[in-house]
Amino acid sequence: MSEVLSASALSAREALDADVVVVGSGAGGAVVAAELAEAGQRVIVVEEGAHVAPERYAHMRPSENMRHMWRDAGLTFALGLGDTPMINVMMGQCVGGSSVLTGGVCFRIPGSVMREWSTQHGLQGLREEAMTPYFEEVERAIHVEEVPAEMRSRGSALFVAGAQKLGYPVHPVRRNTRGCNGCGRCNFGCPHGAKLSVDVTYLPRALAAGARVFSDLRVDRVLRKGDRVAGVSGRALTGSARTPGSRLTIRARRVVVAAGAFASPLLLMRNGIGVRSGQVGRNLTVHPGFRVMARFDEPVRGWQGALQSVYLDAFEAERITMVGLFVPPGVLAATMPGIGRAHVARARTIPNLAIFGGMIHDDGGGRIIDLFGRPLMTYRMSPRDRAAVPVLMRRMAEIYFAAGAREVFLPVLGLGGIDADDLARIDLTRIKGRDLECGSQHPLGTCRMGVNAANSVVDPWGQAWDLRDLYVADGSILPSSLGVNPQQSIMSMALRIAWHLREQPLPG
Amino acid sequence: MTERDVADPPERLPAHDPHGRQRDSPGLVRRLSVIAEAVFSVGDLGPPPERLDWLRRELDDFLSRAGGQTRLVLSLAVWAVWLLAPLSCGRFRSLASLPIRERAYALSHLEDRFGAPVLAVKALLCVHYYEHPDVAREIGFDGQCLVPLRAPGAPP
Incomplete structure (x- = not known):
């Protein structure tokens, strides 16, 4: 994937414009980017982490991998309240996201969980029969065996x-x-290219279809025009200390936030999106x-x-x-x-x-x-x-x-x-x-999906209740925990949102 | 008492690395190195100096890439170990001034009573130390996918 560019090489004056900007290049963002780019939309993917090519991570020792490809060098902790242990929550921060750093385990969303989502959360579109085509397509694309x-x-x-x-x-x-x-x-990046993580599957597909992928860009602002989203802006990260540098702005007609259950709610709450529900950042499993x-x-x-x-x-x-x-x-x-x-x-x-x-x-x-x-x-x-x-x-x-x-x-x-x-x-x-x-390794649920703006952050198609054309498509939208490794579930939910967006005309 | 039994004064890392980058945490790396000498010791003998040098370089690089919050948490854990370990076994001296055997005893004592900071520090040290090819070989680990055959310090 030589086409991935570091945002630190871009000039702040450079005008970036797209139909869709996808924030995050992991299991959710990569799927959305590939599907929309292949549908002919102009897509830009931005990723806070660095781009470490497979031929480079193949030779990294685990500790090197942690310091180059994991958020906080693999040392992010959830503070345990009450009689709860301190929890080391490990998350990828690189092009390809946590998908590069999983054991590759793929489970469909368990039937009991989907029944709970449709009966208790009212999400009828997430019934087993409705989700099956998405599971099957993801399994085909990443060769689940x-x-x-x-x-x-x-x-x-x-x-x-x-x-x-x-x-x-x-x-x-x-x-x-x-x-x-x-x-x-x-879980330290497959050295043989045998694990079909999104950096070797969906992202190359997105690039081949004309998408542009920028690493080292920390998005911190969501731009608005009236009640619609108008793009994002963020700072390019430079050097090994990843110091924030020049500010870059990307104008887009749609924004898909897929930065994971840790970073997505932070971006939303810092921009006042979904905060009225009181649910942004909550319900973390x-x-x-x-x-x-x-x-x-x-x-x-x-x-x-x-x-x-x-x-x-x-x-x-x-x-x-x-x-x-x-x-x-x-x-x-x-x-x-x-x-x-x-x-x-x-x-x-x-x-x-x-x-x-x-x-x-x-x-x-x-x-x-x-x-x-x-x-x-x-x-x-x-x-x-x-x-x-x-x-x-x-x-x-x-x-x-x-x-x-x-x-x-x-x-x-x-x-x-x-x-x-x-x-x-x-x-x-x-x-x-x-x-x-x-x-x-499975933080989920902090921008949960629901049928009611009062107790959820996004609607049943992943769109923010209070900002049109801003979507969330990552593990943060899952309404409850799964009990199984979530990679395939996240990809399938993202695919469902991507196919929906493919059918929606872009706003003028 | 052997020559290695008396602790050397903890080495101070230069403020800049060989590439001219400013080091973020020279004091933290120095304290970690003193603790490592005891964690990986056998009796009065610490690990070979070459391995400790290698470990210091690895820790320095790791900490320069870890976020501020991570460095803060690790610094607190190291400080807790640094201050409490000698006190936990009634030694009113700094950890660095204790001979290796006593240092190991003090850390072990603290680990039994107040495990969390010791675990945090040990985890950071072990994750790096056991990647040294000679150490991996010594413990019978030959998973070359996890510890690729590369000269220590060579870039990936």
């Missing part, structure tokens, strides 16, 4: 064996890959995630095989989904207790460690706040979600012990490896939220 059993890592295979021993069925995940060799680093590690006597070498290959939904009634994963050795080492000799000794057991993740289909309770110009993310777990955490940890530990694990490391600060007897003794419900180690 099932991970074959032979590509499972030994860590995942052990988890599967333990789960089956306890009678829990485990299913293969589907991912957007073609020709994956299972080298286990999808994150799928609080907890990883459990297990040490086996045999070498596991969990980095060999697909990063994510299986999932377990046997605890859906308890709002828990478990999905396989692997993390770099440094992260594994960091989460094990010990300093000095004890730490070094534990680090040498990394080849014998297996790891699996569990996430909670959360009720929400998070919020993005603009605090004197600085963003602040907070999250308060509902009592139901909080009660699911000890259940999740116990079930995962039991599965590993059934698979023959020698000891298990729960995501609890200060708690070392425990054996099966310890697990039976420990009352996990008494562990305080502040002592839990929690992460998330």
Whole structure:
């Protein structure tokens, strides 16, 4: 994608004009850009992050990847309120967005969630039969396929064996890959071009259809003309410190905001859009995630095989989904207790460690706040979600012990490896939220869609209730959490909005 | 007492990196380096100086690209560890002035009682340290996709 230009190379006097400007180049924005450009509209995509080409990120170590391609170098936190842990919410900030940095797991929106949206939120257009064409088209465009059993890592295979021993069925995940060799680093950018993230699928399509893509541009203003949107303006970011430089303005007849559930509500609230509803930045859901590690006597070498290959939904009634994963050795080492000799000794057991993740289909309770110009993310777990955490940890530990694990490391600060007897003794419900180690890659819901301007930010087609021709098309519009990895859901919702926009004449 | 047992005075990074860019957090990197020496020590011995130099360069680059908010949170965590670790085990001296073995003991003591800041600092250190090819090799990690074979410091 050599056509991506850095906004820092543009002159402030340059007049930029388009039919549609798309703010954000991730799973939502890239889909909208490609579809509208292919429909003949003049499209400009602007992205706050840098453009890191696949041939460059292929050679980056994980920490390099974090500092070049993740928001806040991967260290964005949601402040836990009440008995809620601090949550590390990781989000992409690069051309292609988080899509470049996922494990590639693709789920359709679960039927139960779509039923909730149509019955409780009145969103009849989001019924399963209405959404199917969008799911199918996205699956075709990014080549969603099932991970074959032979590509499972030994860590995942052990988890599967333990789960089956306890009678829990485990299913293969589907991912957007073609020709994956299972080298286990999808979430730091696929080094082989096998993961079909939007930077190698939808964005090249958009460029081929004439769209222009500018990286390093932080949009902070939405321009208006009467009750309509008229474009956006922002500052070009320069240097490794990403210092704001010259201001650029893009005139457009339509604006599609697709900056993700963290940045989209900030842009809206700073421009007074949707604020009357009181919903902008609220209803944040994150799928609080907890990883459990297990040490086996045999070498596991969990980095060999697909990063994510299986999932377990046997605890859906308890709002828990478990999905396989692997993390770099440094992260594994960091989460094990010990300093000095004890730490070094534990680090040498990394080849014998297996790891699996569990996430909670959360009720929400998070919020993005603009605090004197600085963003602040907070999250308060509902009592139901909080009660699911000890259940999740116990079930995962039991599965590993059934698979023959020698000891298990729960995501609890200060708690070392425990054996099966310890697990039976420990009352996990008494562990305080502040002592839990929690992460998330799925922030959603902060500009939610609805049928009523009083309790939602955008209408059923993604248009802001109070500014015509401004649309939102990313994870922020989802009315509630999904309980599964959201990449394909975001793309399908964005596609639905894009096909709708394709049919709407551009404003004069 | 061995030669390495007595801590060297913490090295001060020059205010500018080799490319002439102003460093954002030389003091923070220096403190992190002192903590790293203990975290990755075995008995009285810290990691080889070459690895610590490499770690300092990596941390410096990482922090220069992290946002202000991230740097603030990390600075607070490092300060908490820096001040509380010696106190938590009754040593009324600065962390840097403690021999490596005592420094490790102090950090370990703090980790058992007040884990969050220690975890934050350890995470930052480990994420970088275990990417050093020699360290990866030592722990039996050979995932070349995650730690590409490249000379330390060579650009991607």
